[in-house]
Amino acid sequence: MFSSFKKLLTIFLIVVLTISTSAQTIISGKVTEKNGTPIFGANVYLEGTYDGASTAENGEFSFNTSEEGIQTLNVSFISFETFTIAADVSQMGNLTVSLREDVNSLETVTISAGTFEAGDNSKVSVLNAMDVVTTASALGDFVGALQTLPGTTTVAEDGRLFVRGGDASETQIFIDGIRVFTPYTPTTNDTPTRGRYSPFLFDGITFSTGGYSAEYGQALSSVLLLNTIDEPDQEKTEIALMTVGLGLGNTQKWKNNSLSLNTSYINLAPYDAVFPDRNEWHHPYEGASGEAVFRQKIGEGLLKAYGAFDTSTFDLTQEDIDEPEGIRTKLDNQNFYSNVSYSEVLDKGWSIFAGGSYTYGRTKIKIDSIYIKDTENAAHFKMKLKKRFSNRVKLSFGAEQFLTDFNEDYFEPSIDTIPIAFETNFNNNISAAYSEADFIFSRKFAMKLGIRAEYSELFSETTLSPRASVAYKVSKNSQVSVAYGDFYQQPENTALLFDTNLEAQQAQHFILNYQYVANNRIFRAEAYKKLYNKLITFDDEMPGYNTSFSNNGDGYAQGVDLFWRDNQSLRNVDYWVSYSYLDTERQYKDYPTAATPPFASAHSLSVVAKYWIENWKSQFGFSYQYGSGRSYTDFNQPGFLQAKAPAYNSVSLNWAYLISQQKILYASVNNAFAFKNVNGYQYASSPDINGNFARRELKPAADQFFFIGFFWTISEDGTDNQLDKL
Numbered sequence: 001m002f003s004s005f006k007k008l009l010t011i012f013l014i015v016v017l018t019i020s021t022s023a024q025t026i027i028s029g030k031v032t033e034k035n036g037t038p039i040f041g042a043n044v045y046l047e048g049t050y051d052g053a054s055t056a057e058n059g060e061f062s063f064n065t066s067e068e069g070i071q072t073l074n075v076s077f078i079s080f081e082t083f084t085i086a087a088d089v090s091q092m093g094n095l096t097v098s099l100r101e102d103v104n105s106l107e108t109v110t111i112s113a114g115t116f117e118a119g120d121n122s123k124v125s126v127l128n129a130m131d132v133v134t135t136a137s138a139l140g141d142f143v144g145a146l147q148t149l150p151g152t153t154t155v156a157e158d159g160r161l162f163v164r165g166g167d168a169s170e171t172q173i174f175i176d177g178i179r180v181f182t183p184y185t186p187t188t189n190d191t192p193t194r195g196r197y198s199p200f201l202f203d204g205i206t207f208s209t210g211g212y213s214a215e216y217g218q219a220l221s222s223v224l225l226l227n228t229i230d231e232p233d234q235e236k237t238e239i240a241l242m243t244v245g246l247g248l249g250n251t252q253k254w255k256n257n258s259l260s261l262n263t264s265y266i267n268l269a270p271y272d273a274v275f276p277d278r279n280e281w282h283h284p285y286e287g288a289s290g291e292a293v294f295r296q297k298i299g300e301g302l303l304k305a306y307g308a309f310d311t312s313t314f315d316l317t318q319e320d321i322d323e324p325e326g327i328r329t330k331l332d333n334q335n336f337y338s339n340v341s342y343s344e345v346l347d348k349g350w351s352i353f354a355g356g357s358y359t360y361g362r363t364k365i366k367i368d369s370i371y372i373k374d375t376e377n378a379a380h381f382k383m384k385l386k387k388r389f390s391n392r393v394k395l396s397f398g399a400e401q402f403l404t405d406f407n408e409d410y411f412e413p414s415i416d417t418i419p420i421a422f423e424t425n426f427n428n429n430i431s432a433a434y435s436e437a438d439f440i441f442s443r444k445f446a447m448k449l450g451i452r453a454e455y456s457e458l459f460s461e462t463t464l465s466p467r468a469s470v471a472y473k474v475s476k477n478s479q480v481s482v483a484y485g486d487f488y489q490q491p492e493n494t495a496l497l498f499d500t501n502l503e504a505q506q507a508q509h510f511i512l513n514y515q516y517v518a519n520n521r522i523f524r525a526e527a528y529k530k531l532y533n534k535l536i537t538f539d540d541e542m543p544g545y546n547t548s549f550s551n552n553g554d555g556y557a558q559g560v561d562l563f564w565r566d567n568q569s570l571r572n573v574d575y576w577v578s579y580s581y582l583d584t585e586r587q588y589k590d591y592p593t594a595a596t597p598p599f600a601s602a603h604s605l606s607v608v609a610k611y612w613i614e615n616w617k618s619q620f621g622f623s624y625q626y627g628s629g630r631s632y633t634d635f636n637q638p639g640f641l642q643a644k645a646p647a648y649n650s651v652s653l654n655w656a657y658l659i660s661q662q663k664i665l666y667a668s669v670n671n672a673f674a675f676k677n678v679n680g681y682q683y684a685s686s687p688d689i690n691g692n693f694a695r696r697e698l699k700p701a702a703d704q705f706f707f708i709g710f711f712w713t714i715s716e717d718g719t720d721n722q723l724d725k726l
Contacts, residue, residue, distance in 0.1 A: 028062040029095030031055045031075055039077055039099060046089075047072040065089060075099065081391065101443045135608055135623055142205065143195045146224070147625070148606040150526070150561030150578040151209035154627050154648060155599045156700060157679040159192030160184055162599050163209050164530060165557025165584030166221030169492055170507075173224045174216065176304060178339040178357040179402070181378040185287070185312055186363050188329045190679060190698055191279075196310055196335065198262055198291060203229045209561070210509045210528055211483030214434040214450030214467045215384065215398065220489045220507040220532070228293050228306055232258050236715035240264070243708045244271055256297040263290040277702035280317040280326065287312035301344030308337045321682050321696045330366040335359075339380075349388035353398075356381040373409040376493075378402070397435040404428040406493050422545070424497045428490060429457040436467075444473040454488060458500050463488045477518035483511040491536045491549075499549040506533040520568040529558040535588035555586025555594065575609035595641035598680060601627035601648070617658040621668075625650045635683040635693035649675040662713045670705040677703070 031042045038059025045052025046065060053063040065071075067089055075083040080099040085092075135145045143161055147154050153162040160168035173183040175197070184193045206225040216223045232251045240247030245266035252259045268284040289310035296303040311334045317326040341355030361376040384398025405427050412420040436450030452465040467485035474480060488504040495502065508531045516523040535553025540546070559582040567574035582602055587594040596602075605626040612619045629644035637643065654668035671677075677700060684694040 024064045024066055025068075025089045025092075026062060026064055027051075027073070027089065027092040027095075028060070029092070029097055030059045031061065031077070031097045031099060032059050033080075034098055034100060039080075042075055042077040042099070044073070044075050047074055047084075135621065141194050142197075142202070142226070146205075146207055148576070148578055148608050148623065149207065149209075150524075150563050150580045150604075150606075152580070153582070153599060153601050153604055154625050154650075155630075156648060156650075156677060157190045157192060157698065158599070159187075159194060161222065161224065163222040164528060164559065165555075165582055165586075165597075165600050166507075166530075167597070167599065170219060170221035170489065171224060172216070172219040172222075173226065175226045175306060175337075175339060175357075176228055176341045176355065177215075177225070177353065178341060178355050178382060179218075179380045180337060180357075181359040181380075181404070182335055182337070182361040182376065185310070185335075186331060186333050186365075188314075188316065188331065189318065191701055196289070196337075197226070197308060198264065198289070202226050209526075210530065211467070211469060211485050211511045213448075214436045214452040214465065214485075215396070217432055217434075217452055217454055217465070217487070218402070218430070218489050220487050220505060221530070228304060229260070230302060230304075231295065232260060234716040236713055238262075239712040239714075241710045243706070244268060258295045260293045261291070264288070275702065275704075275706065278319070278699065279701050281315070282317070282328075283313065283315035283330075285312065285314040298342075299344070300346075301342060303340070303342045305340045306338065310335050319696070321684050321694060328366075328368055330364075332364040333362070335361045351386045351388075352384075353386075354383045369413050371409075371411040374493075375407045377405045392440045394438040395435070396437075397433075399431075399433045402428075402430040402432070406497070408497055426458070426493075426496045426500055428496060430490070431455045431457070446471045454504075456490065456504060458490075458496070459503055461503055463504055463506075478514065478516040481511075481513040481515070483509065483513070485509045494543055495536050495538070495549055498543055498545055498547055502536065502549060503534055503551045505535050505551070505553075507531065508533075521566045522563070523565075524561070524563040526561045527559070528561070529556070531556055532586055532588075535586065537588055538590055541590055553586065553588035553591075555584065555588065557582065557584035557586075557600075559583055572612045572614070573609065575607070577608075578604075578606040580604040592640055596631045598631050598641065601630055603628040619656045621652075621654040621656075623652040625652075630680070632680045633683075634681075635687075635695070645680050646678050648677050650677070651675075662715065664711045666707075666709045666711060668707045671703055674703045 027046070029044075031039045031044070033039060038057065039055060040057045040059065042055040042059075042061075043052065044055065044061045044063075046067060049065065049067060049071075051063060051065040051067065053061045055061045069088060070086060071089050071092075072084060072086045073092060073095075075097050077099060080101060083097050083099055085095075135148055143159065146152060146161060151164050155162050155168075158168060161171045162168050163171055173180045180197075183196055185196055187193045205227070208223050208225075210222065212219075212223050216225075232253055234251075235253050236251050238247070238249035245264060247262070247264040249260070249262040251261075266285070266287045268286070269281075272281055272284045287310060289308070291308045292306070294305045313332045315328070315330040317328045320327045337357065337359050339355060339357035341353065343351070343353045345351045357380045359376065359378040361374070363374045365372045365374075380400065380402050382398065382400040384396060386394065386396040388394050405425070407423065407425045409423050410421065414420065432452065432454040434450060434452040436448065439447045439449070441447070448469040450467045452467070453462065454465070455462045465486040465488060467483075469481060469483040471479055471481040485508070487507045487509065489507075490496070490504055491502050510529045511526060512528070513524065513526045532553070532555040534551040535555060536549060536551060537553045538547045538549045543549070559580060562579045563576065565574075565576035580603070582600055582604070584600050585594045585596050603626070605624075607622075607624045609622045610619060611621075625648070627648040629647050631641040632643050632645055633639070633641050634643040650671045651673050652668065652670045653672045654666070657665045659665055679698045679700065681695045682698055687693050
């Protein structure tokens with residue numbers, strides 16, 4: 001009986017093995033790159049099974065499977081997109097598989113023409129978050145740090161961003177994608193302003209010197225994008241004691257939401273008492289500000305609400321060549337800005353962003369006996385959608401609305417006649433829509449195409465702005481980019497107050513960029529040309545009701561920008577060098593002829609270095625800025641803007657000492673060698689008996705500025721500090 005069972009078992013096993021063998025299917029083929037080069041070591045397998053193999057040196061593979069019917073075959077290899085095919089296994093013999101490069105890899109080309117990134121979340125950052133506030137010459141202002149980049153001109157008496165021959169009004173600033181209508185604190189003549197917003201709550205900056213995305217408009221030259229922190233890493237309190245004031249910040253964090261607050265109080269009276277400047281101060285600058293960011297996670301979405309309030313006041317008398325007693329200026333300003341935004345990644349490659357902002361600004365100015373009050377209410381509403389069709393094709397489109405209500409009260413007393421008093425107002429509403437597509441053809445070649453349409457209710461005018469950027473990777477570490485775009489911007493408020501029968505101003509950008517990035521080094525070279533059209537012109541030095549306005553102005557700006565940064569070659573040393581050459585002329589405002597504007601320097605140079613000494617627990621900073629002489633009109637010579645002021649030079653130094661892990665002592669001095677810079681000249685309104693116009697030098701209020709601060713952070717882990725905010 002056992003013998004019979006043994007025979008039956010043998011027969012059963014033979015039958016099973018025969019059936020099993022007959023059910024085996026051979027899957028085979030070859031895996032190559034797009035150019036036909038075999039790929040060695042690619043992983044080939046049937047999804048949901050253990051059946052598979054790796055490719056040989058010639059790219060070929062072969063394996064058996066007992067699976068039947070329609071199955072899914074996957075082929076994957078690092079830095080290439082996974083290939084997938086669903087078919088009957090009987091049809092998977094002698095396959096030819098061509099893998100495409102994975103365009104999400106770090107080596108993929110990026111659109112870089114005209115754009116600088118500052119932040120740790122970017123593939124290529126010319127600056128990081130720490131640099132924005134540790135640059136010696138910046139004085140904690142993000143605008144000051146950006147002025148060390150190529151394409152910008154240091155206009156010491158103004159303080160705003162002047163980009164590639166453009167007026168400061170040609171640069172727009174956005175927070176979390178929403179426009180800021182009044183980004184700078186108001187000031188008086190020949191006194192630099194500062195950005196209103198503290199860098200403490202921002203973790204990313206994108207600075208476009210031209211050719212920017214179709215998503216943004218109303219800027220002829222440049223856009224600056226500030227992004228608030230999405231999620232703080234921990235709870236902490238930050239305390240600042242400074243020679244110019246006080247600061248206090250706090251962050252609270254819960255499971256799905258967080259709140260960050262930041263306040264500061266600035267009073268220059270004690271500083272002015274120790275280091276008096278050239279002005280006669282009746283009430284030195286005094287200001288208070290506060291900011292808050294609330295974040296709430298809602299499922300896969302993030303809601304952010306940002307609010308900022310500041311108030312400032314001062315009263316001073318400044319020297320004037322026509323007024324022996326000088327001119328007295330009093331200023332009182334209040335400003336409130338808030339925005340709310342929501343973003344979420346949806347199903348099937350979609351994402352959504354929606355947001356809005358409201359700005360209230362009120363400025364009271366008294367210049368001797370003239371009284372001016374400006375009040376602005378403005379809002380911006382925006383929605384955009386993005387669709388990711390694949391790693392290679394992405395589409396974004398959106399719509400937005402700008403609303404501006406501006407009012408000015410003017411009063412000027414008169415002894416012999418009726419006082420001049422009037423109130424002017426205008427409403428400027430702009431509707432806009434845009435669409436933009438990104439095409440990544442390979443890791444070497446990418447393209448961005450966009451178009452923006454805007455309708456001005458004030459002018460009953462529609463404008464179309466095509467924009468395009470192309471980038472090609474010429475080697476593993478370098479690439480070239482080109483960009484073109486049309487850009488439109490409404491006239492400034494000073495023109496719209498008196499004439500609304502105007503048109504939008506226009507600029508065209510042409511940009512060629514080369515970028516090299518490797519081993520903690522980056523080199524950028526960029527050539528550009530800007531053509532201006534329909535710039536605002538008028539026939540009075542000071543615009544008023546009787547002024548004739550038009551869009552007859554035009555101009556150009558062209559040049560080369562160079563940037564080199566290296567934090568690898570020298571131990572514990574990080575440095576960068578920026579150089580810009582600018583050739584520009586324009587006819588606008590009350591210019592009688594085309595000329596180089598007085599805010600443009602033909603040559604600009606910045607050198608920034610930082611050195612960390614471990615044994616001293618100290619970081620030392622150095623910053624040198626140079627600008628060739630800017631144009632001015634010499635009233636004693638024929639011509640307009642025909643003379644050049646002396647070159648600008650400034651060396652700034654700073655030192656940060658780590659008393660303990662969370663206590664820092666910081667000191668800095670701007671223009672440490674006290675260079676006697678001259679911003680320009682003021683000429684008398686009438687000549688003397690010999691027909692000559694007397695003049696005086698326009699100098700900074702102070703040749704140097706000293707700062708000392710103590711910064712203390714109290715955090716959960718006991719290691720976080722404010723070194724990245726100094």
